[in-house]
Amino acid sequence: MSSGTVGQWVLLSYRMPREPSTPRITVWRKLKRIGVAQLGDGLVALPADARTREHLDWIAEEVLEADGSAMVWLAQPASLGQERQIAQGMADARAAEYDAVLADAEQASALPEPERMRVMRRLRDELRRIHRRDYFPPPQRQAADRAVARLHPEHRATEEETA
Incomplete structure (x- = not known):
């Protein structure tokens, strides 16, 4: 993270059916393994680069395959303070x-x-x-x-x- 400007982040917004629980648990474990920041229910973020974007794209595909909904976004926090809080x-x-x-x-x-x-x-x-x-x-x-x-x-x- 640079010292004076807000950086780009890749976000995954997703929803999954409660049952069966196995796909939901699998997705959560994968998100945890890649170290996402949990911004809210069904909303996670990583600093944007090709690797993190690819990780979240793959997980979004898994969510869709499990009859869930998923969207990957590129975004910037509104302030440097918000970015520092996430980091x-x-x-x-x-x-x-x-x-x-x-x-x-x-x-x-x-x-x-x-x-x-x-x-x-x-x-x-x-x-x-x-x-x-x-x-x-x-x-x-x-x-x-x-x-x-x-x-x-x-x-x-x-x-x-x-x-």
């Missing part, structure tokens, strides 16, 4: 996810190496998933990345040598 909400959601990874990494640091390595691989995968939906990286991102990197035996050996 801050998205950053706060990612910060909570990074905090969880950081806590898991800190707990894993005391584990024996084989278990620590399993946790490290799982947390690296989790970080990759979070990074893909992290449009406004919070400070917690670097802390979580470093904590997971410290689980690797080579990193631990380097730290012990410099201590």
